[in-house]
Amino acid sequence: MRRAWIFGLLTVLILTIVPPAFSQSKFTDIQNHWARSCIESLTQKSIIRGFPNNQFRPDDPVTRSQFAAMVVNAFPDQINSPTRNLVQFKDIAANYWAKDAIEKAYRSNFFSGFDDGTFRPELQIPRVQALTALANGLKLKPTIELSNKVFADLQDVPNYAKSAIAATTERQISVSFPNAQRLNPNRVASRGEIAAFLCQALPDTKGLISDRYLPKPELQAREIRGVWLTNIDSDVLFDKARLSNAVSELARLNFNTLYPTVLNWGYTLYPSQVMKQEIGFAVDPRPVAAGLQNRDMLKEMIAEAHQKDMAVIPWFEFGFMAPKESEIAQKHRDWWTQKRDGSVDYEPSALDGKQIPIWFNPLKPEVQQYILNLVSEVVENYDVDGIQFDDHFGLPVSFGYDDYTVNLYKQEHSGKAPPDNAQDAEWMRWRSNKLQAFLTQLFQTVKAKKNNVLISLSPLDLPYAYETFLVDWHKWEQAGLVEEVIPQIYFQGQKFVDRINPNTWETLRAARDHIPTAIGVLSGLSSTPRPIDELQRQVKAVRDQGYDGMSFFFYETLWNKSPEPTEIRKAGWQSLFKQKVQRTSVINR
Structure with missing residues (x-):
């Protein structure tokens, strides 16, 4: 637990209070990455940040607390218009590095806790949960119904998330690399994938992801x-x-x-x-x-x-x-x-x-x-x-x-x-x-x-x-x-x-x-x-x-x-x- 807490503290330093020198976008490990444009744009806007050694680490997993911190940076309008009262999660200490971000993300409906009163901040977040969080916080509702013509692995999407996945897919937030027809909903989201989701959810950066990685609900299945x-x-x-x-x-x-x-x-x-x-x-x-x-x-x-x-x-x-x-x-x-x-x-x-x-x-x-x-x-x-x-x-x-x-x-x-x-x-x-x-x-x-x-x-x-x-x-x-x-x-x-x-x-x-x-x-x-x-x-x-x-x-x-x-x-x-x-x-x- 202590090691996790120290890692979290280091992460918040990187995500939120790193000096401007570390917010630059000349990362050495994304030159050939499929989401490079998104990563660089979001970095310039201080929505996400890299690490002091000029790395972004696009393939690293993202935890629930890390994603909460990113959401707070990305969507200030929603964060400043909370829709529900604050709750105290019993596994979030008063000095926990992401306590403020978690509370804001929860009050804005991006996140919910678990039935046992915990938030589980160090739990790595699957792609389906990250997309569901965006759909909930941005109040996205679908006008389409997905089928396996859109995602070949639609059967792997939990029932609770199907509406959210339809909504984020319709708005081209559900980015899937390298195959747009595979959502891989239960795979842990990487930093590069989260950057792509945020990029597509924001009007100023939407369109920086290649169309080949975006599902097309209006098209018939590919085979x-x-x-x-x-x-x-x-x-x-x-x-x-x-x-x-x-x-x-x-x-x-x-x-x-x-x-x-x-x-x-x-x-x-x-x-x-x-x-x-x-x-x-x-x-x-x-x-x-x-x-x-x-x-x-x-x-x-x-x-x-x-x-x-x-x-x-x-x-x-x-x-x-x-x-x-x-x-x-x-x-x-x-x-x-x-x-x-x-x-x-x-x-x-x-x-x-x-x-x-x-x-x-x-x-x-x-x-x-x-x-x-x-x-x-x-x-x-x-x-x-x-x-x-x-x-x-x-x-x-x-x-x-x-x-x-x-x-x-x-x-x-x-x-x-x-x-x-x-x-x-x-x-x-x-x-x-x-x-x-x-x-x-x-x-x-x-x-x-x-x-x-x-x-x-x-x-x-x-x-x-x-x-x-x-x-x-x-x-x-x-x-x-x-x-x-x-x-x-x-x-x-x-x-x-x-x-x-x-x-x-x-x-x-x-x-x-x-x-x-x-x-x-x-x-x-x-x-x-x-x-x-x-x-x-x-x-x-x-x-x-x-x-x-x-x-x-x-x-x-x-x-x-x-x-x-x-x-x-x-x-x-x-x-x-x-x-x-x-x-x-x-x-x-």
Whole structure:
């Protein structure tokens, strides 16, 4: 209790009586913060203050007493017009640092106490309580009724707060970063979030928050409705007319996102100067892909899709994997990584059971530059909405025993060699961290070229993705390196429903509450397409659990290869996607 009291005393010094020198807005820790403009404006008005070391600490939690002090500074008119009598809270001592602010905030109806006569000043305040306090103190009443079309997690709002949340949402006070459709009501509010709430509640500072973080009650729900288009068991990409018809039909059935493969079988499916320089072929030269010659499949798709308000996010399907006998693999045998026994072959089933894949070493600078060159080429030359990788961006856990990786590990471990056990926890984490470091480089490279191109990842689910490919996508998305994640949950029946339950799987819940998170659904393989009623049940389960949409693998089994007649199959999709909607995204085109 004593430590809490001392911290509170220090806080009030910062919040209320810090000399003008500390009210300046040149904070060193908000330069890239989404609420920077709000923080600086409110600081200049002495509504909020920073810390003496030129920090604002935007991610620090806010207590009830701290929020009371901010409210008193922000709304003097309401504070000076109290609406109820003073009460004595039994846990607020006469010398408590925020006693005066708490009393004023209570009398002005911004705050209430608890049934036991306490105020609980050191209790961290959830977002829903902060918004409710603003609605009560500012006497805001809603004229709308919220639905899950506005907030996908509306069911998490306590009944007592629904009117207040509707009112603050209607007046664009309910700021939600990074996803405007997720209120995250029960998450503790941060200093940056409180600054954004206050900013939007004050007429002089309203509008300093980007529209992308403000819910729009008047709009219909956003939802990712994606489909992967690949050249495995499909020729949809090999003919211009066939591709155009596919995009048109997907648009008619209200799909809104296309994930076309652009790197597969060791070749690119678009005319790549990077690949031409590497192997002499700008596009897949195989006879089966003859339809890609003398045209630009990716350019055609983007033009057609954007005309129909659909997003195109190229999928680098093979990532660090390549067929062993491909030109790129044979030219760069020094790029290969290997297992502890020196073998280099990955599982043949990863391709077609005939060709054997190898894995390029994702830790090697030359390999990293190769991937960066391909990604940069696509981002620079095409009007793409994002780029996507999957588990082939990782490293199979049994690999990493090539000379380069072993020597790098020794350099960072005082000459000690990697463990013989490929599943050794530290050895796994070290390799995964190296993958994250490269993803950081890739992220920064893309954003430097086009900031509105999002980074999407479609991994296997955790913990399998990490245990098998060292892809710790939960850690990556929490670090801000992934802006959309679509885990591949390819189960059927109740197992699918159980596996997407966010109350059971912490990683899915954390991702869902942080960034746009859709679920990858298997519409079937060519040999085993799934019935439409099963897919309809899975879509319902995805929506019921509050995810941001779904993407289907793959195009051919939507209706071309299905157990039902084509028209019945299409009617089934039409019943799922009755209206056209915009896709959920942290970046709006």
